Amino acid sequence: MPDKKDCPICNNESNLRITKGITKYYQCCNCKSLFCEPLNQEGLVGGEHEVERNEHQNHLRVARVVEILNGIPIEQTSILDFGCGAGLLIDDLNKAGYPNVTGYDSYNEKYLRLPEKEKYHLIIMVEVAEHFSAPYIEFDVAYRSLVNGGCIMIETGYLDAAFDDGHTIDDWFYLNPDAGHSTIYSNHGIDILMMSKGFRVKPFFNNYVRLYQKASK
DSSP, X not given: OOOEEEOTTTOOEEEXXXXXXXXXXXXXXXXXXXXXXXXXXXXXXXXXXXXXXHHHHHHHHHHHHHHHTTTSOGGGOOEEEETOTTSHHHXXXXXXXXXXXXXXXXXXXXXXXXXXXXXXXXXXXXXXGGGOOTTOHHHHHHHHHEEEEEEEEEEOOOHHHHHHTTOOTTTOTTOOGGGTOOEEOOHHHHHHHHHHTTEEEEEEEETTEEEEEEXXX
16 A cells, blocks of 8 residues: 555645655645655755845845835835845845845844744745645744734745646656755645635735735634
């Protein structure tokens, strides 16, 4: 009988889909997300290609922030970069005129201070959510840290986006335990998870960037 587990997102049956080295990834029969046992995340601050990713794409991220926070005076906005790595996006948001940007990264001594409760209008997670494992308490921290109606923008390698780009599960570079990638979400899977954490689904920016808003529980 093939290996089976319960999906940590929707609790449906999941089958062994692929093995990378000694790491087994399972795929949910319902939400289609992929997951493995929790991985060691030490020494992975910022991830691969952190400098290049920030240099080439942060102008797009800043533009999304401007769109999301439209209507709030810029000096009153409070932003958290969750899993901020070396803080390069923080620097670019400061340069764009946002004075109140905080970083949190549990693997960088500079950014170890936990997010404050009910403070932030926007939380940004760039190439971070794929490192999370059940019970995904990081999203509980995000919910607690947002003001009512605040948003969280999650940029990661979603399975649907990979398929749209012509990848398969068997050849996709992102399915990589050495990079600490524990959960690869489908669009349906991340929506289910975020709704279970108290968020409502907002229109997404593109296949790799999804947006959620804190709803009152």
